Amino acid sequence: MVSRYAQLMSIVVEALVRSEGRLSETEAAALISRSPRRFRGIFLEVYGETFRVVRVRVRMQAAARRLRETSESVAAISQRLGYSRPTKLMVSFKREFRVTPAQYRKIKIV
Numbered sequence: 001m002v003s004r005y006a007q008l009m010s011i012v013v014e015a016l017v018r019s020e021g022r023l024s025e026t027e028a029a030a031l032i033s034r035s036p037r038r039f040r041g042i043f044l045e046v047y048g049e050t051f052r053v054v055r056v057r058v059r060m061q062a063a064a065r066r067l068r069e070t071s072e073s074v075a076a077i078s079q080r081l082g083y084s085r086p087t088k089l090m091v092s093f094k095r096e097f098r099v100t101p102a103q104y105r106k107i108k109i110v
Contacts, residue, residue, distance in 0.1 A: 060092060
C-alpha cells in the first residue's frame with residue numbers, strides 16, 4: 001500500500017520544496033484530492049514522520065540556503081518563509097542546526 005501512495009507523496013514533497021515550506025497541510029491534501037485527515041495518515045505511512053516535521057525541515061533548508069546565497073536579513077527570510085516573527089525562525093533554526101542564523105551565515109556552514 002505504501003508504494004501506491006509514494007508517487008502521490010512525492011508530488012506533495014516536490015511542491016513543498018518548491019514553496020520553500022510554505023505549503024500548508026490543507027493545501028497539500030487538496031493537491032492530491034484527499035481530506036486533511038486521510039492525508040496525514042498517508043504521509044505518516046509513507047515517510048514515517050509527520051508532514052509538520054518534514055515541512056519544518058524543508059523551511060530550515062530553505063533558510064540555510066538563503067543565508068548562504070543571499071544577503072537578505074533574517075527578518076526578510078523569516079517573512080519570505082511564512083514565519084509571523086523573526087524570532088520564530090531563529091528558534092527553529094537553532095534547534096535544527098545548533099547555531100543561530102547569524103552564526104550560520106558568519107561561518108558559512110555547507
